[in-house]
Amino acid sequence: MADQPALAVEDVVAGYGGVLALRGVSLSVRPGTITAVLGANGAGKTTLLTTISGFVRPRQGRITLEGADLTRRRPEEIARAGLAHVPEGQGVITELTVEENLRLGALWRHGHTGRAEALADAYRRFPLLAAARDRSAGTLSGGERQILVIARALMARPRVLLLDEPSLGLAPRIVAQVMGLIRRLRDEAGLTVLLVEQNARSALGIADRGVVLNLGQVVAAEDAAVLAADVGLRKHYLGF
Amino acid sequence: MREFIQFTLGGISFGMIYAAIALSLVLIWRGTRILNYSQGAMAMFTTYVAFTVIGHTGNYWAGFAAALAAGLLLGAVIERTVIRPVENKPPLNAVVVTIGLLVFLEGLAGIIYGGQYRSFPPAFSITGLRAGSVPLGVSSNDVFVAGAVLAAALGLALLFRYTSAGLRLRAAAFNAYAARLLGVRVGRVLTLGWALAGLIGALAGVLVSPATFLYPASMDSIFVLGFTAAVIGGLDSPVGAVVGGLILGVALNYVGGYLGSNLVPVFGLAALIVILMIRPSGLFSVSTSRQV
Numbered sequence: 023m024a025d026q027p028a029l030a031v032e033d034v035v036a037g038y039g040g041v042l043a044l045r046g047v048s049l050s051v052r053p054g055t056i057t058a059v060l061g062a063n064g065a066g067k068t069t070l071l072t073t074i075s076g077f078v079r080p081r082q083g084r085i086t087l088e089g090a091d092l093t094r095r096r097p098e099e100i101a102r103a104g105l106a107h108v109p110e111g112q113g114v115i116t117e118l119t120v121e122e123n124l125r126l127g128a129l130w131r132h133g134h135t136g137r138a139e140a141l142a143d144a145y146r147r148f149p150l151l152a153a154a155r156d157r158s159a160g161t162l163s164g165g166e167r168q169i170l171v172i173a174r175a176l177m178a179r180p181r182v183l184l185l186d187e188p189s190l191g192l193a194p195r196i197v198a199q200v201m202g203l204i205r206r207l208r209d210e211a212g213l214t215v216l217l218v219e220q221n222a223r224s225a226l227g228i229a230d231r232g233v234v235l236n237l238g239q240v241v242a243a244e245d246a247a248v249l250a251a252d253v254g255l256r257k258h259y260l261g262f
Numbered sequence: 263m264r265e266f267i268q269f270t271l272g273g274i275s276f277g278m279i280y281a282a283i284a285l286s287l288v289l290i291w292r293g294t295r296i297l298n299y300s301q302g303a304m305a306m307f308t309t310y311v312a313f314t315v316i317g318h319t320g321n322y323w324a325g326f327a328a329a330l331a332a333g334l335l336l337g338a339v340i341e342r343t344v345i346r347p348v349e350n351k352p353p354l355n356a357v358v359v360t361i362g363l364l365v366f367l368e369g370l371a372g373i374i375y376g377g378q379y380r381s382f383p384p385a386f387s388i389t390g391l392r393a394g395s396v397p398l399g400v401s402s403n404d405v406f407v408a409g410a411v412l413a414a415a416l417g418l419a420l421l422f423r424y425t426s427a428g429l430r431l432r433a434a435a436f437n438a439y440a441a442r443l444l445g446v447r448v449g450r451v452l453t454l455g456w457a458l459a460g461l462i463g464a465l466a467g468v469l470v471s472p473a474t475f476l477y478p479a480s481m482d483s484i485f486v487l488g489f490t491a492a493v494i495g496g497l498d499s500p501v502g503a504v505v506g507g508l509i510l511g512v513a514l515n516y517v518g519g520y521l522g523s524n525l526v527p528v529f530g531l532a533a534l535i536v537i538l539m540i541r542p543s544g545l546f547s548v549s550t551s552r553q554v
Binding site: 075077096097098101102106107108109113114115116117118122125126127129130131174175178 | 430433444
């Protein structure tokens with residue numbers, strides 16, 4: 023089943039009370055690729071991720087992870103199926119230390135030795151976290167927190183990583199570092215990533231595919247290079 | 263001066279009981295943001311369980327263990343059945359439910375055991391200890407009470423700090439959303455939190471019942487004072503619960519000793535009113551803004 027998508031969203035309709043944020047969205051993510059989800063504020067990008075990760079129940083449609091149906095399952099069960107979601111605002115648990123945040127990420131997946139190995143891997147890959155391991159996570163800077171939550175999500179060796187606006191609130195230099203990190207994760211570890219970004223230029227710089235949402239619907243789904251070259255589309259939906 | 267020392271030491275024993283109730287309340291408050299009005303009634307019920315076991319076996323420690331086990335079970339069952347539906351509803355729902363639970367448990371105990379005051383045995387001798395020929399104002403049992411609650415508090419602290427279960431409990435209390443994203447089964451974690459609270463409450467029940475006698479409403483005033491201790495210490499702070507309990511226990515013993523024992527309930531309620539007026543967040547609370 024080499025053609026099976028890592029993640030497939032089929033005709034999903036979802037919203038909050040009387041407001042529909044997603045009006046029939048379909049997309050599929052090939053394994054080992056980065057797919058960028060772009061569009062203006064309110065286009066439905068964050069709702070798409072929170073629906074996939076189970077916090078919003080779709081009213082219609084299906085969501086599958088490597089063929090397994092995840093629709094309407096609880097968020098913690100979806101996480102345990104191998105889908106890691108790094109939310110908007112990062113979701114750092116500031117009352118815990120850096121190491122405790124990381125260990126938390128590994129708990130469901132690993133036994134004692136596995137956790138120790140996963141922790142050692144994380145520190146090797148992210149030396150800045152090793153240096154801060156016993157500090158309260160609340161003392162980290164914005165960029166450091168973003169690294170922490172990505173590392174925390176990776177502790178459980180997810181099949182698919184959902185990232186919601188990782189560049190939000192970060193200085194351009196740090197944004198470049200974070201984007202570089204995501205690209206390396208795809209290149210070196212074959213990680214599959216669904217990346218929601220307002221910073222469309224940075225996102226298209228590392229993505230393989232791009233999906234543009236507007237008012238809850240997909241208005242374009244192309245290879246990233248094609249999207250980046252389409253000046254009309256860029257100006258109209260992406261602001262550059 | 264001698265009296266002062268006696269009153270201080272004597273107040274520690276009751277203070278530790280208030281601390282235990284306060285600790286249970288803090289545990290549940292931190293985990294579910296619910297104030298468990300039935301905490302005292304739960305402790306009364308589990309003490310009746312101990313009473314029954316002691317009656318059948320003649321063995322105090324069998325009863326003691328039975329009460330603790332019943333506390334764990336009762337806490338878990340209550341969370342899973344009665345509290346789960348109101349965890350994410352408006353706070354008033356949980357207030358109504360826990361008060362209803364209080365009424366239910368006291369009524370049930372009355373039906374099963376009757377309303378008469380029962381005497382409940384202490385773990386150890388209640389004869390006053392002496393330093394040489396000087397009475398200290400405490401008994402061996404008082405020392406056991408203080409030690410047992412301290413051991414429980416320490417055990418909880420170790421659990422929270424060093425175990426995976428403790429990490430899950432803390433994560434679910436601080437940021438349930440992020441915890442879910444990381445695969446933590448928050449529902450089960452909350453059940454564990456309530457079970458532990460039930461355990462600590464059960465401990466308080468068996469430790470205090472020799473002094474208060476056992477009857478369906480025997481834990482009512484203990485609950486109010488335990489709640490006061492939790493408020494003094496700060497509802498978010500386990501350390502505050504223990505310190506608040508000690509402060510309250512010792513202070514009330516001074517009142518009872520120097521001013522007369524009928525003033526104790528008055529002062530207890532006055533303390534609650536005062537702390538709510540001047541520092542409602544408690545002595546040890548730290549206001550942190552959480553990332554949502």
